[in-house]
Amino acid sequence: xxTATSTRSYMIVFGILTVLTVAEVGVVxxxxxxxxxxxxxxxxxxxxxxxxxxxxxxxxxxxxxxxxLMVILPFVLPALYAFVLIAEASxxxxx
Amino acid sequence: xxAAEATHHAAxxxxxxxxxxxxxxxxxxxxxxxxxxxxxxxxxxDAFSFSGLLLTYGMLRAASSVWQQPGEPAFGINFTAGLTFxxxxxxxxxxxxxxACRAGKRAKTLTFLGLTILGGCLFLCGQFHEYFxxxxxxxxxxxxxxxASHRATTFYVITSFHGFHVFSGVLILSIMFVKTxxxxxxxxxxxxxxxxxxxxHFVDLVWxxxxxxxxxxxxxxxxx
Numbered sequence: 397x398x399t400a401t402s403t404r405s406y407m408i409v410f411g412i413l414t415v416l417t418v419a420e421v422g423v424v425x426x427x428x429x430x431x432x433x434x435x436x437x438x439x440x441x442x443x444x445x446x447x448x449x450x451x452x453x454x455x456x457x458x459x460x461x462x463x464x465l466m467v468i469l470p471f472v473l474p475a476l477y478a479f480v481l482i483a484e485a486s487x488x489x490x491x
Numbered sequence: 492x493x494a495a496e497a498t499h500h501a502a503x504x505x506x507x508x509x510x511x512x513x514x515x516x517x518x519x520x521x522x523x524x525x526x527x528x529x530x531x532x533x534x535x536x537d538a539f540s541f542s543g544l545l546l547t548y549g550m551l552r553a554a555s556s557v558w559q560q561p562g563e564p565a566f567g568i569n570f571t572a573g574l575t576f577x578x579x580x581x582x583x584x585x586x587x588x589x590x591a592c593r594a595g596k597r598a599k600t601l602t603f604l605g606l607t608i609l610g611g612c613l614f615l616c617g618q619f620h621e622y623f624x625x626x627x628x629x630x631x632x633x634x635x636x637x638x639a640s641h642r643a644t645t646f647y648v649i650t651s652f653h654g655f656h657v658f659s660g661v662l663i664l665s666i667m668f669v670k671t672x673x674x675x676x677x678x679x680x681x682x683x684x685x686x687x688x689x690x691x692h693f694v695d696l697v698w699x700x701x702x703x704x705x706x707x708x709x710x711x712x713x714x715x
Contacts, residue, residue: 420572438707467531
């Protein structure tokens with residue numbers, strides 16, 4: 397990838413990250429937004445931002461499939477674990 | 492030994508590598524250097540440390556019917572969004588510094604590295620202001636006491652652990668700044684700078700998640 401194209405893609409990603417940050421702050425201030433919708437939107441936007449940084453700025457998108465899997469696969473089980481434990485913890489608050 | 496097979500494009504009279512080093516093609520890692528693969532493995536372990544902290548935070552918060560205790564201050568979301576933007580900017584300047592180093596432009600590399608360090612320092616100042624207040628009251632004075640509630644303790648542990656990473660990053664970047672200024676990377680061997688960049692982007696990435704989970708998700712826990 398030439399320097400000019402990579403600089404352009406870095407700036408595009410910078411723009412997307414900025415827009416998503418503004419959107420995150422904005423969505424919290426939307427009155428009467430459903431809680432499930434709000435939390436899903438926030439988590440999705442954060443994961444999108446993290447993924448963009450990982451793939452473009454950390455150049456993981458240009459690495460081999462083995463290196464990509466080495467970085468991403470170890471988080472599948474902890475993510476599942478987090479989902480189950482947080483769901484279980486909040487379950488106790490149900491009336 | 493991959494290192495022994497690494498090809499040096501040129502060597503000085505002492506036999507030290509001078510040019511960019513081309514690593515032999517590996518079936519799994521292609522031409523990624525040992526330093527880069529090692530940095531990824533370190534970042535994985537570091538990510539698990541943060542995962543542990545965030546998981547504990549998530550469980551404690553999900554099990555609480557009241558998260559923000561009476562008398563505790565709210566977090567300044569707009570101010571922290573500014574800090575988030577600052578880290579995103581410093582990630583951009585970092586990636587530009589690596590690109591400039593790859594292109595063999597020392598002055599440009601130094602400019603972008605300097606801006607990255609400035610971003611990191613401003614972030615640390617911002618965090619100090621958030622905790623202790625510069626010219627005003629910080630969270631500590633406003634009643635967010637470490638150990639007084641799950642919210643206070645998880646907040647201080649997670650954000651200070653991240654702040655420690657920013658501090659370490661600024662130190663490493665400063666060392667890289669001096670080495671670049673001394674012309675160590677003039678030969679276009681951007682490997683060390685790229686590994687430094689990986690660490691810096693990781694710090695940015697973690698903050699993106701911390702900003703969402705710790706600051707943005709409003710009261711009280713997970714359920715509607």
